[in-house]
Every structure is written in C-alpha cells, then in structure tokens.
Amino acid sequence: MSENHEYLVPFSDKSRSNLRAGCENCFGLCCVALYFSASEGFPLDKDAGQPCLNLQPDFRCCVHKSLSERGLKGCIAFDCFGAGQKVSQVCFCGYDWRKVPESGKQMFEVFLIMRQLHELLWYLTEALTLQPAHSIHGALSSMLDETECLTHLSPGSLMELDVAVHRADVNTLLLKTSELVRAEARRGYKTYSGRQKTFGRGADLIAADLRRNDLRGANLRGAYLIAADLRGTDLSGADFIGADFRDADLRGADLTKGIFLTQAQLNAAKGDTSTKLPSSLTRPLHWGLSKNQANE
Known part of the structure; x- marks a missing residue:
C-alpha cells in the first residue's frame, strides 16, 4: 500500500x-x-410516538444485549x-x-x-x-x-x-x-492495477463485487452498497455520506482514510478484526473474527 x-x-x-x-x-x-417496521430489522411494527414493547421503565432496552442474536438489525444500526x-x-x-x-x-x-x-x-x-x-x-x-x-x-x-x-x-x-x-486522494496514487470507475450519487451497487475496482477517492455518496463485496478494498479518500452499507462485506477493507463515515453505517455492515477503521469509530461488537483468527 x-x-x-x-x-x-x-x-x-x-x-x-x-x-x-x-x-x-x-x-x-x-x-x-x-416509526419502524418489523420487516426492517426492528422487533415489531410500531407507530411514531408509541413506546417499543422492549422499553423498560428505566428507559433501557430489555433485549439490548441480544439484538444480534434476535436479528434486530435496525436497532443495531x-x-x-x-x-x-x-x-x-x-x-x-x-x-x-x-x-x-x-x-x-x-x-x-x-x-x-x-x-x-x-x-x-x-x-x-x-x-x-x-x-x-x-x-x-x-x-x-x-x-x-x-x-x-x-x-x-x-x-x-x-x-x-x-x-x-x-x-x-x-x-x-x-x-x-x-x-x-x-x-x-486520487493525485496521491500514481498507478494501480484495479479499474477506476466514476460513480454518481445514489449509484446502484447492490450485491456488486467491487474488489477489482479502484475505489480510492470514489464518490459513494448515497450509494446503495447493500450486500456489496468490498473485501480487501482500499477506500482511502472515498466519500460515504448517505451510503447504504446494509450487509456490505467489509472484511479486510481499509476505511481509515475514508471521509464522512458514521457508526450507524458500520453497524449495518459486515466486517471483522481485519477491517481497518478510522480512530473516531468503534468496531461493532457483532462483527466476527477474521478468517485467519477463526482458524487459529
């Protein structure tokens, strides 16, 4: 690198x-x-202004420690x-x-x-x-x-x-x-073997395999990266505002120099301990181990 x-x-x-x-x-x-819907990874259909059934009298969630096991991705993110x-x-x-x-x-x-x-x-x-x-x-x-x-x-x-x-x-x-x-960011990298491609705001990259693309300095604003394969990619200088990372595979990806990334986006994605993150964000607890660590 x-x-x-x-x-x-x-x-x-x-x-x-x-x-x-x-x-x-x-x-x-x-x-x-x-407002949220059970189909969006929440515990049930709920109107705005109505307390969730898991909200306790002390304003804590009674299932907070088992959100991942229950598949409540909306709450996690x-x-x-x-x-x-x-x-x-x-x-x-x-x-x-x-x-x-x-x-x-x-x-x-x-x-x-x-x-x-x-x-x-x-x-x-x-x-x-x-x-x-x-x-x-x-x-x-x-x-x-x-x-x-x-x-x-x-x-x-x-x-x-x-x-x-x-x-x-x-x-x-x-x-x-x-x-x-x-x-x-683009000026900082003279050569790269991957394919450079320009993405417009809101690009449809659902389930796309992006591993061979040069994504450094990419405009991923509002991109639909749902279930996209970003394993091992270098995302230095990429703009992530509004990008939908639900189930995006970030294992081994380098996001340390990406810009405008949020904790919610990470929480919605898949990653492991080999995923490199900015110091301002926290590795989600539900992320698994890297493949090497799992085999140790």
Whole structure:
C-alpha cells in the first residue's frame, strides 16, 4: 500500500464526544419517537410516538444485549449522534415524557430535528480536520458554529426551524470538501492495477463485487452498497455520506482514510478484526473474527 496518506489530519475523538449516543442520559427517545417496521430489522411494527414493547421503565432496552442474536438489525444500526441526551437533558431539562406526559409529543418531534442537526455537526467537525479543504475552513467553522447554536434553541423554536434549508446550506460546503479531498486522494496514487470507475450519487451497487475496482477517492455518496463485496478494498479518500452499507462485506477493507463515515453505517455492515477503521469509530461488537483468527 502506498504511504501517501498526508491528505488527512488526525483529530481527537474528544472533538465529537458530545456527538455520540449517551443512552444513560436519554429517555429512550429512539425507542419511542421513531416509526419502524418489523420487516426492517426492528422487533415489531410500531407507530411514531408509541413506546417499543422492549422499553423498560428505566428507559433501557430489555433485549439490548441480544439484538444480534434476535436479528434486530435496525436497532443495531441506529445512531442518534448524541441527540437523545441533548434533548432529554438540555432541551427538556431532565423532565421525561413519562413524568410529564404533556411534553411527549413535542419532545419526540424535537428529537427528530435534533438528530439531523447533530448529524450535520458530525460531518462539519470532521470536515474541519481535512487538510485539502483548508481553503474553506473559515466557512466550515462558521457553519459549525451556526449549527451548534441551532441545537440550543428552545423546543418551540426548533419545531419552527426549516431543517431542509439548513441541510442544503451545509451540504454545499460538504460537497466542496469532498471534491477537494477526493481530488487530493486520487493525485496521491500514481498507478494501480484495479479499474477506476466514476460513480454518481445514489449509484446502484447492490450485491456488486467491487474488489477489482479502484475505489480510492470514489464518490459513494448515497450509494446503495447493500450486500456489496468490498473485501480487501482500499477506500482511502472515498466519500460515504448517505451510503447504504446494509450487509456490505467489509472484511479486510481499509476505511481509515475514508471521509464522512458514521457508526450507524458500520453497524449495518459486515466486517471483522481485519477491517481497518478510522480512530473516531468503534468496531461493532457483532462483527466476527477474521478468517485467519477463526482458524487459529
């Protein structure tokens, strides 16, 4: 593997510590606010605002330790980016929807808005660490501050916020960041035996065998990578925003230099201890051992 990986700047996990789920400080909002269907890897069909049958009085899940064994992939993959504890402890000052039932409907709606804002904070925080995007770091920093301020609005103001407009403004900067990083990644590799291919946003790569493609610096935004074979691939500089990794095979893949990857995407994929991950993300507990380790 080439040693030319200078286009990324290491960043501290502390910079995103408030963007990680803290279930101990949340009122089980993801188990109540969301609509989900049993066909999507959840325990049952459930309407938005209705508590999941596995949610306990202390807001913990009674089957959390056996989600993988039960095949509850939807629960495994979900990540609130820390929005749950922000809404529970900051927006609603620690008053939960059980003790104050009249706050429930508003709390659940605010949670859905907050999750979107926290996801944007995740991407913007990472964008500010990417050296190729240094020319727009000022704009990124301003947008980060603006987004953070929005997360501290009152519940009523948050419900009036046009999140779609704000997402579009953020996305303009993230697209520019992606272009700069991916161009630098491609310049860093002079030769490669694999086939270079350009993918458009939302590319249909379901069950595709991508092992012979050169995916360094690839645009995989919104790509459908469901059950795709990415074993042993180098994904340096690839943009993963919105990519669907459900059951994608990442065994032996190198994602350390990929950009805009989230824990939820990893949780939905298949991998093992030979999969190389960015330092900001955690190897899912349900991933198995590598083939070599399994044979030891």
